[in-house]
Amino acid sequence: MFVLEYKLRGKKSQFLAIDEAIRTVQFVRNKCLRFWEDSKGIGQKDIYKHVTALRKEFSFVKDLNSTACQQACERTWTAILKFYTNCKNNVPGKKGYPKYSKRTRSVEFKKSGWKLNRDTKRITFTDGKNIGELKLIGSRDLYYFQEWQIQRVRIVRRADGYFVQLMLKLDPRDITPQLEPTKKCVAIDVGLKYFYCDSNGQTVECPKYYRKSEKRLNKLNRRKSRKFRKGQKQSHNYIKARKKYAKRHLKVSRQREELAKEKALRLIQSNDLVAYEDLKVKNLVRNKKLAKSINDAAWSQLRKWIEYFGLKYGRLTVAVPPHYTTSDCPSCGKRVKKSLSTRSHVCDCGIPVLDRDYAASLNILKKATIGHIGSWSNEILDLNAWGDSTSILTRERPAVERRVASPRAFRVGSNACKGKLSQ
Ligand SMILES: [Zn+2]
Incomplete structure (x- = not known):
């Protein structure tokens, strides 16, 4: 759809x-x-x-x-x-x-x-x-x-x-010119400090749209509440204040969506394979201290758009299990436990000190290509071999489970359908 x-x-x-x-x-x-x-x-x-x-x-x-x-x-x-x-x-x-x-x-x-x-x-x-x-x-x-x-x-x-x-009823692939293979692949690690860090060592700043608008939003919310009349018909001024408040929220969510869309498109256009963590954002949001920041970071939106553009332009998108991606050493595989505040990865195997998120993205890339070693690059060039499957879920085992991607956006009647897929 x-x-x-x-x-x-x-x-x-x-x-x-x-x-x-x-x-x-x-x-x-x-x-x-x-x-x-x-x-x-x-x-x-x-x-x-x-x-x-x-x-x-x-x-x-x-x-x-x-x-x-x-x-x-x-x-x-x-x-x-x-x-x-x-x-x-x-x-x-x-x-x-x-x-x-x-x-x-x-x-x-x-x-x-x-x-x-x-x-x-x-x-x-x-x-x-x-x-x-x-x-x-x-x-x-x-x-x-x-x-x-x-x-x-x-x-x-x-x-x-x-x-x-x-x-x-339209397949986005039919109206999209297919891109030339770039012979590059990338993995991204989403975070709260950065929007994401990719396996080339590049980071994208978190725009924190909600945090920036919070002051203004709270002010509008207070103004609205002041006009609220309990148990009575609401005044015209209340309705006006409510509209202003709602508009501001809409603006923040649109800003967020636009950024996710833009970054996802860029990632897909310049890489043949994009790997990311298969995060259960719903569970993470239960952490009350981080919920606001996580929602503000728009991870799910980014993923949704990566999967959509991946399908549209015939690129591979791989979701890897998120376990231990931040703690394992990308070079020797040793598990180095880190707390949330430890920003760097240090290991005694001789690997230079890496940024924590960069190390994680290297791990994600490694996981994404497990089981494809030696063959995956050929398969990328021959995209038809994958048919409809654009999102592959890798397991810890070398066996690769293929899954037909059904980005939520395509399901009729789902909430995500409200998202505008007109890019
Ligand atoms: Zn190591």
């Missing part, structure tokens, strides 16, 4: 109509969830039937396009299924019991309910919510794909406006 995103321009009344549609989606979702909770042992079909009943009962649900209704119901069902699977597999920790949504921000249409005019760059929504015709703002050309390739159309509300996402 390939996502094209445009900002929408329209009248205030049109945006109010979009809000109404989004509210209806939330209503349908929550009604479906309640139906599931109230009745025992129901399946997907029963929920679909329930939606049909809802459409008969409430006229505002009937006004919403039927595929958008269906989509809302499908989302609920996905959440329920995920909960069931987690319970079945006995996933440690919380099982993800489906929640009632309070702040739905999007409405998704399938193949009907909208009409795209590619000449004038306008989209018209034709269901009973009277959204009407909206102009698409964005530089991306609408002519390099066929109309049938549009699988879904989604309207998203953000702090700074309304956006439309066209989800295309």
Whole structure:
């Protein structure tokens, strides 16, 4: 799935109509969830039937396009299924019991309910919510794909406006000129002191966008809280302050995403193989002292984009297990224990004193190429040999497990889909 995103321009009344549609989606979702909770042992079909009943009962649900209704119901069902699977597999920790949504921000249409005019760059929504015709703002050309390739159309509300996402059935490799082999490979070690350090000894500074904006964010947050009225309808000024606060957060997250995208693209373009640690960021974030810094460092975003560009440009991306990458000696393999504050790697095997992160990246590179020794460089040149697999998970054993990459961004309906994959 390939996502094209445009900002929408329209009248205030049109945006109010979009809000109404989004509210209806939330209503349908929550009604479906309640139906599931109230009745025992129901399946997907029963929920679909329930939606049909809802459409008969409430006229505002009937006004919403039927595929958008269906989509809302499908989302609920996905959440329920995920909960069931987690319970079945006995996933440690919380099982993800489906929640009632309070702040739905999007409405998704399938193949009907909208009409795209590619000449004038306008989209018209034709269901009973009277959204009407909206102009698409964005530089991306609408002519390099066929109309049938549009699988879904989604309207998203953000702090700074309304956006439309066209989800295309399109392989990014088909529209990308393949790059010449560079015969270089690189490993990166992400850190908190640096954004990452690569195996060529180069470091990229951590921009710390959140830390830099924290003061301003806190100020805006205080201003918002001061205007909050408990138990009453919120004032106009409160809503304004809330919007400002949300906009600032949006800015920080966009800055972060842009940096990750830019660095990932550069890494992929100048190397045939990019190796990185297979970090479980979710678990690391549980460390409360480091959580803010780790989230601010955007490791997962970097990985997501490396995997995406790797697929797009036909480069190899390898995730290695993160164990002992910081402690092992890249030269002799001896385990040298370090605390978090030890910044350098010293070993008695005669290797010069290395920076800690640099040593780690050398280890990652070593792990990534284990089992390929002597052959991996040939395989890189013959990229077709890998077929679809762009992310290989190496084990400690020489055996290499190949895994078809499914960067989260490509899965329909996942959160990552909201990320703009239009680079
Ligand atoms: Zn050593």
